[in-house]
Amino acid sequence: MDLFYGQSHAVRGASIAISQGEVVAIMGQSGSGKSSLLYCLAGVLPVAGGEVRFEGLLLGALGDDRLSALRRDRFGFVFQHGELLPELTVEENAALPLRLAGQRKATALAAAGEVLGRLGLADLRERRPSQVSGGQNQRVAVARALVHRPTVVFADEPTGSLDSANAATVLEEFLALARAQGTAVVLVTHDHKVAARADSRYTMSDGVLAREQDVA
Template sequence: MNDRSLSGQVVVLDDLTRSFEQGGVRIDVLRGVNLAIRPGEIVALLGPSGSGKSTMLQAIGLLEGGFGGRIEIAGVDASRLGKDQRAAVRRDHIGFVYQFHHLLPDFSAIENVVLPQLVANKTHAEAQARAGELLSALGLAARLDHRPSQLSGGEQQRVAVARALANKPQLVLADEPTGNLDEATADRVLGQFLELVRGEGSAALVATHNERLARAMDRVVRLHDGLLHEGLPEATQLR
C-alpha cells in the first residue's frame, strides 16, 4: 500500500454521503462532505449531538459500509477496498479514542497498550517499551500495573489515549474523548492528548460539541444539516 497521499493529505473526503431508512423515511445524515487534513494537523469536528459526527468518524475509520463518495486515508482510496484491506488500513494508519475508554478490564494499563502492538506484529519487548513511554508521558508511570477499575476516569481515558497512539498512527480519530469527564479533568486530559499527538506528529480529527475545547485545536470544522463548514459560528467568533 502507498503510505503517502499524492495530495499530501492524511485524509481526503470527497462528496461523502450516508443515508438511513427509519420507519419508511429516508434520513440523509451526510449530504456531500468534503474535507482534507494535513499531516500533523489537529482538527476539531464541532456539532451538537445527533448531527452526524460519529457517523462521519465511522466512515473515516472504515468501521462500516454504506457510504457514498470517496475516502482516502494515507494515500489509499479506501472506498474501493475489501474487508481485509480496510482492516489493514485501520491497523497501520489509524488510532481511535472514544468517549468511553473501552479498556479491557482484566488487563493492566500497560497490557492494554501492549496488546494492539502485538496484533501489529511488534515484539513483546518493543511493545512494552513503547507502552511504558506513552503512559509515562501521560503522567501514569506509577499506574502501569493497575487495572482499569483501580484507575480514575481521567486516568482510564489517558490509557485509552496511549493505546490509540501505540502503533504510531498517521491519524487519530477521537469521538467526544473527554465528554464523560468533569470540566477540570477534561481540560487536563485534552491538554495532554493534544501535546502527545503533536509530539508524535500525528494528525487528528476530534469530534466535540464543546466550542471551548474546539478552540484549543488548529482548525475547526462544523457539521450542520449534513454538510461541513469551516470555522466557528459567526456569533461565536465575535465574542
C-alpha cells in the same frame, strides 16, 4: 461524501481534507452527523456517495483484510468512555495495537510504558482499569491510540465523560503528544473549549459540514 441510515440522510455532501499533523475539530449537537462522518473518514462506515482517500488509497476499494490492517497500523481511536479491556492491565491495554500488529510482548510493553510515562501514568502500569480513575482511564486510551505512532487519530468526544478539570488535562496531554509525533487528529466534540485547541474547525448540522469561517 454521503451516508444514509435507511431513509435518513446522515451525512450530506461533506468535503474535508486533513493535512499531516493537523488537528481538526468537528462540532455539532447530538444527532448532527459528526460521529457518522468520523467513522466514514476512518473507514468504519462505507459511504453511499463520494469517496474517502488516505494517502491516495481509496478506502471503499480495499478489501476487509487490507482495511482492517490500515485501521490497525495507521489509525488510532479514542472513544468517549475509553473502551479499555477490563481483564488487561493498564500497560497491556496501552500496548494492544502493537501486540495486534505482531510485536513481541516485551517490546510492546516497553513502548507502552514509555508513552504511559509521558502521560503521568508510569506508576499505574500494573493496575486494572477498575483500579484507576476516569481521567486516568482516558489517559490510557490516549496512550493506546498513540503508542504505534499512527498517521491519524480519530477521537469521538474523548473528554465528554470527564469533569472540566480532568477534561482540560487529558486534552492537553493528548494534543501535545500527538503534535510531538506529527500525528493528525480528527476530533469530534460539542465543547467549544475543546474545539478552540484545533488548527481547523468545522460545524455539522443536519448532516451538512461547513468550515468555521463559512458558518454564519
